[in-house]
Amino acid sequence: MKQKTKVIIGIILIIIVIVIIGFRSYTGNAVKTDTIKIGSIGILTGDAGGSSWGIAAKNGIDMAVLDINANGGINGKMLEVIHEDDAGDAKKTISAFQKLTDVDNVNIIIGTTWSSTGIPLVKLADEKKVLMISPSLGKPEFNEGSKYLFNTWPHDVTLSSQLADYVFNKGHKKVALISANELWVKDQTNAFKKRFTELGGSVEVLVEPNPTDRELSSDALKIKNNKDITAIVSTTDGVLVGSLVAKRAHELGVNLPIYSVTIDSDAIKSSDSAYEGMEFLTSLTPSSEFKTRYEAKYGTMNIGADSAYDAVMLIAKAMKETKSSDTTVLADNISKIKEWNGMSGKLVSDGKRGFTKDFVVMKVVDGKAVALN
Numbered sequence: 001m002k003q004k005t006k007v008i009i010g011i012i013l014i015i016i017v018i019v020i021i022g023f024r025s026y027t028g029n030a031v032k033t034d035t036i037k038i039g040s041i042g043i044l045t046g047d048a049g050g051s052s053w054g055i056a057a058k059n060g061i062d063m064a065v066l067d068i069n070a071n072g073g074i075n076g077k078m079l080e081v082i083h084e085d086d087a088g089d090a091k092k093t094i095s096a097f098q099k100l101t102d103v104d105n106v107n108i109i110i111g112t113t114w115s116s117t118g119i120p121l122v123k124l125a126d127e128k129k130v131l132m133i134s135p136s137l138g139k140p141e142f143n144e145g146s147k148y149l150f151n152t153w154p155h156d157v158t159l160s161s162q163l164a165d166y167v168f169n170k171g172h173k174k175v176a177l178i179s180a181n182e183l184w185v186k187d188q189t190n191a192f193k194k195r196f197t198e199l200g201g202s203v204e205v206l207v208e209p210n211p212t213d214r215e216l217s218s219d220a221l222k223i224k225n226n227k228d229i230t231a232i233v234s235t236t237d238g239v240l241v242g243s244l245v246a247k248r249a250h251e252l253g254v255n256l257p258i259y260s261v262t263i264d265s266d267a268i269k270s271s272d273s274a275y276e277g278m279e280f281l282t283s284l285t286p287s288s289e290f291k292t293r294y295e296a297k298y299g300t301m302n303i304g305a306d307s308a309y310d311a312v313m314l315i316a317k318a319m320k321e322t323k324s325s326d327t328t329v330l331a332d333n334i335s336k337i338k339e340w341n342g343m344s345g346k347l348v349s350d351g352k353r354g355f356t357k358d359f360v361v362m363k364v365v366d367g368k369a370v371a372l373n
Contacts (some may be wrong), residue, residue, distance in 0.1 A: 020373075028332045032321050035078045036325060038315070039100040041093055042304075044085035051088075052266045054113045057304035058083055059294065061110055064091055064312035074319045079312075083213035084104060086117055093117040094124070101128055102104050103162035107327050108121035108132075110311050111228040113304065114238065115139040115184040131327040133315070133334075135240075139184055148331050152307040152314070152347060154283045154356045156184050157191035160235055162359065163281050164195035167259050172231040176205035176223045176256075178246065180239045188235040188261060211239045220248035228254065237262040243271035250274035260366050264302045268364055278364045279372065285360055290343035 008362040040061050042054030061081055069078050082104055083215045084096035093112055100106040108131045111116040119135040122145035125132050131148050138156030167175065175196070179189040186208075193203050205226050223232065223245075232249070237244025237260070242332050246258060247270070260280040268275050286294070288307040318333040319325060340347040340355070347355040361372040 002197065007214050009345045010136045013094070013158075020233075029223075034076075035080045036074055036319070037080055037082065037104065037106050038108040038312070039082045039084060039104065039106040040308075041086055041100070041109060041117075043088045043113040043117075045085040048114055052264050052302040053136050053238060053304040054085070055297045056298075056302040057110065057113065057308035059193045059298045060135065060305035060308035061312055063294065063297070064316075065111070068312070068316050074316050075323060078318070081110075081289045086112065088114060088117060090117050090120050094120060097121055097124060097130075099182060103129060108315060108330075110135060110308055112137060115166070115178055116182065118142045119145075122149065126150060129327050131315070131331055133311035135311050136304040137171045137184075139187065140352070140354060143279075146199050147335070147353070148327060150311075150314075150331075150334060150353045151313045151354075152344065152355055153303075153332070154341075154359075155354060156188050156237075156261070158189035158356065159281050159283060159359055160188040161195040162231070163235075163259060164192045164199060164262055165277075167231060168196060168201050170231070170257070170259075172257070173201045174204045174228045175201065175231045175233050176226060176229045177207075178219075178232065178234040178236060178242050179206060179208040179243050180236045181210045182236075182239055185236055185239055188237070192233065192235055205251045207245060209241050209245065211241050212239055214244065216241070216245050219251055220254070223249045224252045224254050232256050234247065234258065234260040234263075236260075237267075238264070240267060240270050243267040243275060244296040246274040247272050262303060263364075263369070265300050265369075266302075268367060268369065273311060273366045273367070276367070280362050280364075280369075282362055283357060283359050285345040287343050287345070306342070306344035310340065310344045310347065313342060314340065 032237050042057050043050035044054045065079050065081050086093040086096050113136050115137050118134055125148050126146035133150040136153045138153055140155050143151045234242045258278045262282040263280055284303050291308050294305055314334055318330040322329050322333050338349050345357045347357050362369040363372050
């Protein structure tokens with residue numbers, strides 16, 4: 001009897017296991033062994049700016065995943081992505097990274113959105129051999145900090161230096177500069193000042209509010225009270241405080257030409273028409289095909305969309321060529337790429353896991369950015 005009981009119990013247990021596996025497969029809760037998982041960390045919420053970039057990157061990633069899977073996946077496996085929101089908070093970024101790597105077993109991540117959230121991950125990514133590609137972070141300390149880290153967005157200081165040439169060649173020798181107390185903004189500010197001074201220009205007024213400041217009247221007054229300046233320059237891409245200073249100055253009757261590095265639709269809206277007529281340099285250079293597809297699905301495209309799409313495609317290319325998902329193998333493959341003609345334009349490697357590309361000049365007309373060249 002005892003032996004028969006054991007056999008019966010064993011059969012029952014086998015049946016239960018089969019039922020559970022079948023149920024979990026049916027409901028989609030089972031672990032998918034036929035997929036490749038990647039993660040993303042970006043600013044998807046928050047009111048200090050950046051969420052439009054993070055959301056754009058998320059959308060670009062999703063488009064790439066859909067395109068890859070529609071064409072058979074990678075090496076016979078489908079690609080899936082787990083998105084994490086860090087709200088622009090470095091502590092949340094680290095938590096998201098640990099969740100992806102320790103809980104979800106992800107070792108390939110697209111992100112982060114900003115330098116202030118990406119730089120704290122350099123050591124962690126290197127130690128865990130996590131391959132990361134940022135679609136919008138523009139500091140060399142990120143991609144040059146580990147063999148596993150890459151940028152598909154050019155370094156910010158390059159564009160800021162080029163902005164100095166652009167403003168000076170427009171005939172402006174004395175300007176007011178709107179900056180912000182933020183890591184990459186300070187870099188951009190210093191790059192502009194250095195180049196503008198070399199050319200013979202001078203920054204007569206410099207304001208650097210905190211990104212979360214909203215009482216900006218004193219900053220605006222500094223601009224209004226200086227009678228020597230002939231233009232306003234902003235280096236606050238991604239930080240809404242720049243558009244708010246311009247708005248306050250505009251309300252005080254300041255009506256000077258205004259120039260900037262990359263701005264997005266949120267900044268234009270926040271300026272409340274103060275940015276009307278602004279000319280700015282940007283590395284957002286999507287192909288017409290990608291822009292059309294993106295805007296048909298999501299609406300106005302912001303920074304991060306096309307470069308996030310290319311980041312996923314670079315990883316997929318490396319996986320297909322190497323037949324591997326080992327991050328060391330993939331990082332070595334990607335680091336050997338000299339040029340990449342992607343949806344974000346022609347990317348040229350700087351030899352240090354960063355990519356650069358040509359910029360375009362845009363102008364705000366009727367509340368929208370349109371190309372000048």
